Amino acid sequence: MIKITFPDGTAREYKNGISSLEIAEQISPRLAKEVYAATVNGEIRDLTRPIDHDATLKLHKWEDEAAKHAFWHSSAHLMAEALESLYPGMKFGIGPAIENGFYYDVDPGDERVITEADLQTIENRMKELAAKNLTFSRREVSKKEALYIFKKKSDEYKTELISELADGTITLYTQGNFTDLCRGPHLPSTEPLKAIKLLSVAGAYWRGNEKRKMLTRIYGITFPKQKLLDDYLVFLEEAKRRDHRRIGKELELFTFSQKVGMGLPLWLPKGSDIRQNLINFLTGVLRKRGYKIVTTPHIGNVNLYKTSGHFEKYGADSFQPISTPQEGEQFMLKPMNCPHHCEIYNATPHSYKDMPLRMAEFGTVYRYEQSGELHGLTRVRSFTQDDAHHFCRPDQLREEFKSIIDLILYIFKILNFNDFTAQISLRDPNNKQKYIGSDENWERAEREIIEAAAEKNLETTVVTGEAAFYGPKLDFMVKDAIGRKWQLGTIQVDYNLPERFDLTYNGSDNQKHRPVMIHRTIFGSLERFVAVLIENTAGKFPLWLAPEKAVILPISEKFNDYAGKVLEILNNSDICTLIDERSEKIGKKIRDNELKRIPYLLIIGEKEVENETIAVRKQGEGDKGSMKIEEFVSFINSEIKKEIAF
RNA sequence: GCCGAUGUAGCUCAGUUGGUCAGAGCAGCUGAUUUGUAAUCUGCAGGUCGGGGGUUCGAAUCCCUUCAUCGGCUCCA
Known part of the structure; x- marks a missing residue:
């Protein structure tokens, strides 16, 4: 018997050689379905590896990084298997789990190009393979044997990696027809890999070295539930809407011009x-x-940068020196x-x-x-x-x-x-x-x-x-x-x-x-x-930073005069304000100006003219009731002061 | 710089296999309307389909090339 100690300090006895997964099953079958990796005596391991000594044990559910890591790493192997079956002869570099998902670097051969159009096919094959419920099995091999296996496949990338490893530390993982050099850990099987999405392909230099061959990197992500994948894809869509390049264009903050030159922002x-x-x-x-x-x-002057050492270090990779027409001097940007x-x-x-x-x-x-x-x-x-x-x-x-x-x-x-x-x-x-x-x-x-x-x-x-x-x-x-x-x-x-x-x-x-x-x-x-x-x-700048603090929306053109007066007062009080005098309905004006993310919308109609007030609406929040103009001025100033109190 | 993808009106996008395929919505300009808290209606104007070259009777569509952009890699004083 061995003694297993859990994170809460409780300990139980199990028969020697029991796996983490079996322990999870004994606790509850449901738990066993939700764990993806285990930390045994501080080492993250496969759930299926037997434990043959007293140990501390932590079981990792999806919420833990260790679980996601094993999940995505296994997904990378699944993708590799799919790739190998679809494109025989494809060679494999490395295929790790990353912060969000996984990738695999592959060499499709000189004749073949993998593009985004192929992702769906690969994804479908992955789903077919995952449904077979293939188990991941771990095997320790000698360096000699590992080299033999991958030389036979003429996989030069793997043999290069193996040749740098110390003998006695090399493990292989196999699922279905695919065997990979890998340290692990992996899931017990492909069964939990239900929601699969391949995201993009890109080039990546072998071992990050620009002198070496460029491999094809395929990025993907998987989840144990379709709902989680759907949520992630929605998150990516929302992130696209927050992209500063997009908002910069929408809100007219900055632009680029081919004529001016790439990478030279125009504010x-x-x-x-x-x-x-x-x-x-x-x-x-x-x-x-x-x-x-x-x-x-x-x-x-170029000598300034020679003194600093920058010229020697970066001179060749910089904008080149500007020469003067007469004295032959050289200046650097x-x-x-x-x-x-x-x-x-x-x-x-x-x-x-x-x-x-x-x-x-x-x-x-x-x-x-x-x-x-x-x-x-x-x-x-x-x-x-x-x-x-x-x-x-x-x-x-x-x-x-x-x-x-x-x-x-x-x-x-x-x-x-x-x-x-x-x-x-x-x-x-x-x-x-x-x-x-x-x-x-x-x-x-x-x-x-x-x-x-x-x-x-x-x-x-x-x-x-x-x-x-x-x-x-x-x-x-x-x-x-x-x-x-x-x-x-x-x-x-x-x-x-x-x-x-x-x-x-x-x-x-x-x-x-x-x-x-x-x-x-x-x-x-x-x-x-x-x-x-x-x-x-998302473009909703804090008030103190916003280029325009408020916009006045007269309900009809009848109130433009009063609106003009309010505008003057606010601008004279250093509150940058606009006016929307279009003959549109108030709903339309509100919508348009909400989308411009102007922090305050000031609505002016008959009531406001009568009482010399403004109806204040806060962007994104709605109607805040009416205020006197001076009241609004001091309100804005105090809000700004609060934001940048120092 | 490297690998892959993309490039159609100011913006977002349609345009099947090359043959009224140069379109739509929004924005813009017109005119009508005078509106109470997230889209009123009318009309008009807008593009040598990124640039250049080629194939073809005919190219937005096929090929080559070039520029830019996007996703990565490398780089990042």
Whole structure:
């Protein structure tokens, strides 16, 4: 007998060799149908694997990530089986579960192309196979045997993977006629894979290396119930409606022009208003926190970037230098503001007493992004960073860094960005030539970031190889409508640029000392920030950000005069207001202006003229009753003040 | 940049196998209506069907090429 301890602390005895699934069945047959994986002594395993020692056991139902993972991973294998039966000779790369569903990278052979038109066929075959209730069976094999099996299939991708694995750790999973190299875990059988949807095909380089062959990646998702799949598809449809590219067009916020060039956003008046509101708001916050605002040109001499090291690192992949007609000088479009700011630092002498120095600029920068990388406002070739650089003494670094974390959290809170993640990006220690600066500087900087984040109790994930080339960073990521993560705020510790630009300050010992530099943004860029804001709010901006606060809707043209008076009062009170004087019925006017997401609709008819009031309707909420005009003005002002109280 | 898909009026989309296939709704402009909380009615105007080349008696439709966009990959100072 073995003793199994459950998460609630209770323990029961079972016969040795019992599987998690059998335990679930003994608890309740219904439970057995709802579990998809088990954690045995901390290790996630197949439900069908026997347990031969005392253990803790957690059974995973659909709600657990571990269950979804096994479910989707098994789905990937099912898809592979379907593919192999439909397209004999197809070769397989990797097929993991991902955050939402799964994919498989396949090489269909040079003659064959899998397109979205084929997805339905594959999906149908998957359903046929799943209905056969095929069991997934696990087998441990020697490296030699594994290589033999996949060489026989001439599956070079699998043999490459196997050749890198240690002998004794290799497992195969088989369902029906399909066997795959796999660590597992998997479902007991294909039976629960009922609702299946293949979503898209895309190209993906083998092992993520652009020098290697491009495989075909097929994305799909499955659910244990059709209802869950239907809900997911509805969610995707709704997400499409929140897409910032779509709302940007609908609400006339920004546009792109082929003539101007790809990735170069054109901000329309209303979009510009939102930008300006953000800039004004942030500028106010920054001034209170001791920042000095600076302004620098959009181009810089190529030598500036040679000094900073950017030219060596990115010169070939940047917009190429602009040459002057006469003197043979070369200028680059500014790809970042830091070198300019270093030179501003150098323009005046600095004392240790003046530190830290906080220098901010809404700086527009230009970066050459590969054409296939461009994406709405989130990835563009010209964008405005809410950039700042803190120059501080080494002993101030920790506090300075922590104050920036506070600032970012504060701004995110005001904007209701609650669903963000923080990521610490370190350099790849096996690939040091990608970075500039000494090991000592890097180690110091990485330690500072890790410790500062820890002191702020910030929940972070650590990723190696994602650092900037001059220093490690702490990034704040926010998701868009369909769950893609975008980096917004970033804080980067840099010991390298101060050396390259020979930045100094006089210490109390009257000696020259080297300051530490912190690069930071909060929004990241106004472009990306507005994009994420649009997707998070579905275009219903908070009042303080809305380009237009209210629209006046006269019930008939008889009331246009009074409406005009109200309009004047509101606009003179700095409440940007429109008027809809069309000879439409009030229902129509309300509908049209609701769809424009203007926060307040002010309806004016006979009663309002008589009482010198306005009938206030809040966008998305309906009638709020009437108010005096002055009352409305102070109401709006107090609402705005509440939103951006600081 | 790479793989795949898409590209028809300002927007959303119809256009079977190449032969009145250049259409609809919304938006716009007209005129009527003068309206009380999410769509009043009338009429008009709008497109060299992304650009270029080709096949054909004939191309939105087939082929080539190019540009852009979308989904990914790679990249992201």
